[in-house]
Amino acid sequence: MTSSLFDNLSYLDYGVALALIGSQLLILYVLSGVDTPPKGLGLFALYFLLALLAASALALNALTSLQLPPGLPLIGSILSTTLLLLAAMQRARPAVGRIALGLLCATTGIGILTLKADNAALLYAAISALLGVLLAVFHARSCWQRSNAGDSLIALAGLALTLSMLQSVRLLQAGEAQPFGGVSAALHAAAHVFIITGYLASVLLEQQQQLLRMNTLDPLTRLLNRRGLESALHVTLANAARHSQPTAAIMLDIDHLRQLNDNFGDGAGDRALQQVSRCLEAECRSSDVISRYDEDTFIAVLPNSSLDSARKLAERIQLQLAEYGLHIDDHPIPLTVSAGIADSRTNGSLEQLCSDASRALMLAKHTGRNRVAAVDHRPLQISRSAEQA
Numbered sequence: 001m002t003s004s005l006f007d008n009l010s011y012l013d014y015g016v017a018l019a020l021i022g023s024q025l026l027i028l029y030v031l032s033g034v035d036t037p038p039k040g041l042g043l044f045a046l047y048f049l050l051a052l053l054a055a056s057a058l059a060l061n062a063l064t065s066l067q068l069p070p071g072l073p074l075i076g077s078i079l080s081t082t083l084l085l086l087a088a089m090q091r092a093r094p095a096v097g098r099i100a101l102g103l104l105c106a107t108t109g110i111g112i113l114t115l116k117a118d119n120a121a122l123l124y125a126a127i128s129a130l131l132g133v134l135l136a137v138f139h140a141r142s143c144w145q146r147s148n149a150g151d152s153l154i155a156l157a158g159l160a161l162t163l164s165m166l167q168s169v170r171l172l173q174a175g176e177a178q179p180f181g182g183v184s185a186a187l188h189a190a191a192h193v194f195i196i197t198g199y200l201a202s203v204l205l206e207q208q209q210q211l212l213r214m215n216t217l218d219p220l221t222r223l224l225n226r227r228g229l230e231s232a233l234h235v236t237l238a239n240a241a242r243h244s245q246p247t248a249a250i251m252l253d254i255d256h257l258r259q260l261n262d263n264f265g266d267g268a269g270d271r272a273l274q275q276v277s278r279c280l281e282a283e284c285r286s287s288d289v290i291s292r293y294d295e296d297t298f299i300a301v302l303p304n305s306s307l308d309s310a311r312k313l314a315e316r317i318q319l320q321l322a323e324y325g326l327h328i329d330d331h332p333i334p335l336t337v338s339a340g341i342a343d344s345r346t347n348g349s350l351e352q353l354c355s356d357a358s359r360a361l362m363l364a365k366h367t368g369r370n371r372v373a374a375v376d377h378r379p380l381q382i383s384r385s386a387e388q389a
Contacts, residue, residue, distance in 0.1 A: 040087035044199060047083040050076060071112045074124040078108050081131045081161070084195065088138045088154065118172065121179065125168040132161030132191075139198075150202025157194035164188040218292040220270060221277035229291035229299070233350050236289070236303055240344065247344040248302045248310035251357035252276065252317070255336045255369045257296040264328050269296075272326055272335055279320050283313060297361075299354065307343045307374055314339040314372045322370075336370040 053076075082105040086098060108127045112120040136158030143151035164187035171179035180188075216228030224232060240247045254260075254272055261269040276298060280290045284300050293299040302310055318337060326333040340360025344353045356375040364373035 040090040041203075043083050043087035043090060047080050047087065050080045050083060071120055074112050074120065075109045078105060078112075078124060078127060078131075081128060081135075085131055085135050085138070088135055088142075122169065122172050125165045125172060125179070129162045129165035129169070132158045132163075132165060134158070136162065148202050148205050150198045150200070150205055153194045153198025153201060155198075157191040157198060160187045160191040160194060164191065221273055221292050223277050223280075223298070224289065224291040226291065226293060229289060229293070229301070230350060232289045233301055236301075237344065237350055237353075240303055245304050246306050247353065248305040248307055249342055249344075249353045249357045250300045250302070250310055250314045250317075251293065251340045251342075251354070251361045252280075252298045252300075252314070252337045253339075253361055253365060254296045255338055255365075260326075260333070264333070268326065268328055268333070271328070275324070275326065275335065276321065276337065279317055283317050283320065293354070299357065301350075301353070305343075307341060310341045310343070311372055311374055314341055318370065318372070338364040338369045339372045340364055340375070341372065342375040 082101060085101065089098065089101075104127070108123060111123050115123060136155045139151045139155040139158060142148065143155060164184045167184040167187065168179045171184070216224055216231060218225045237247060239245075254276060257269050257272060260272060273292070273296065277290070277292065280298060280300055284290055284302070287303055288305075289301045289303075291299050291301075300313075302313070305313075318339065321335045321337055325335045338361060340357045340363065342353060342356030342360055360373040360375045364371040367373070
């Protein structure tokens with residue numbers, strides 16, 4: 001039979017292969033301890049186990065008189081690549097059928113066992129090249145969508161696998177004795193190095209992004225916290241000041257939240273906070289930045305918005321919350337908010353904007369609540385809510 005990919009490898013080559021598999025084992029050991037395992041970890045574990053079994057069997061075949069069944073190394077390689085591709089698909093979530101990929105793998109395995117040696121080797125190389133292309137495409141897509149450099153390394157692995165198998169196809173058609181050796185074997189080994197390095201790098205970057213999201217998001221409302229607000233607005237406010245664009249802010253405070261908790265339990269207060277956050281997300285634009293600023297206080301920063309438009313938005317939010325209120329045990333409970341609005345000066349900072357909005361909010365609360373007060377660096381102005389008017 002035509003020599004397999006692992007024929008005529010030296011003991012040093014087997015040592016390198018086992019070292020690579022050991023690196024995969026280290027990855028699985030580290031990742032199994034995280035609270036939220038990354039997508040594709042289970043399939044990557046199956047890929048690792050199959051690679052471990054294949055390497056062990058091939059080492060026994062080289063060091064002892066054990067003879068593997070014809071075609072078994074080729075089938076194992078196809079199966080491991082398929083598992084790796086499934087892991088990539090689970091991470092990238094492409095709109096393709098996994099059943100079709102499974103049928104392709106099964107059909108290829110049957111073909112390798114039933115065809116003549118040269119034809120079986122040609123089928124293996126062609127299907128492996130196809131799988132390498134898919135691996136490169138899915139991870140390149142994932143890298144583009146999530147800006148994850150680790151996925152780009154796995155995309156390079158798919159490209160290296162494709163080039164390796166295309167080289168083998170060329171050598172098979174030319175009748176070479178070792179179609180899977182030389183350059184093809186080197187590219188194949190490089191593909192596995194890229195896979196291990198890329199998978200570890202992509203997962204570490206995902207964990208870092210997850211930690212960053214946890215540090216910048218409020219867990220109850222899923223809005224930005226103060227740290228996230230500062231990060232999101234650092235560039236926005238600088239651009240607004242440079243181009244002399246107006247930026248307004250609305251600071252909202254839920255009226256009598258403590259009484260709501262005392263009368264109906266902490267769960268009622270949490271539901272009120274969540275309802276206000278949903279109302280803000282529904283009424284604000286996608287370019288606006290919304291944050292849970294304090295325990296019962298929210299702030300919405302509105303780029304390229306005037307004080308008058310911010311006032312209208314705040315009154316609209318008040319109307320929406322007053323109309324729907326809260327329903328606890330089928331009992332409607334009024335939900336009102338006080339609002340303070342302000343706009344930034346030419347060289348205004350986030351701290352100044354929040355300070356002005358906070359001053360206006362305190363005035364709205366001290367003059368009866370459920371009101372909108374404004375600071376525009378002139379005497380404070382107060383208006384009753386549209387509902388009270």
